[in-house]
């Protein structure tokens with residue numbers, strides 16, 4: 419799917435067995451971060467997202483546990499599982515997304531290119547399809 423991609427985040431494994439450290443610097447993702455938010459305490463049968471954005475770019479990371487992201491560009495759909503804290507999913511503008519199958523205790527960290535703006539959301543799937551077909 420165009421411009422949707424998984425990006426590897428650097429991982430430092432401590433040589434004394436004290437765990438792992440990952441970091442995100444500005445050259446890893448192709449936008450300036452203006453907002454960070456996270457989803458947590460999500461019940462396993464819940465579904466989040468269900469919208470597209472007009473301008474917003476996002477980068478999703480399963481900081482803990484796992485969840486699945488359904489991506490739809492108006493032509494095709496794909497489902498991607500995120501389950502590693504050092505692999506992030508880049509979702510550019512104009513992609514419908516749904517997030518489900520959250521594992522117990524999972525945390526979805528989202529880095530976003532804009533502050534929250536409800537006007538940037540497309541929350542109606544038919545309106546999204548129409549927009550993509552024109």
Ligand code: TYD
Nearest residue numbers: 453454455457465466467468469533534535
């Ligand atoms: P929404 O984006 O619909 O959540 P999701 O896509 O994860 O299902 O947002 C849920 C509510 O939270 C909605 O009332 C808007 C509010 N919200 C903010 O105030 N700031 C934010 O940065 C985000 C992402 C949501």
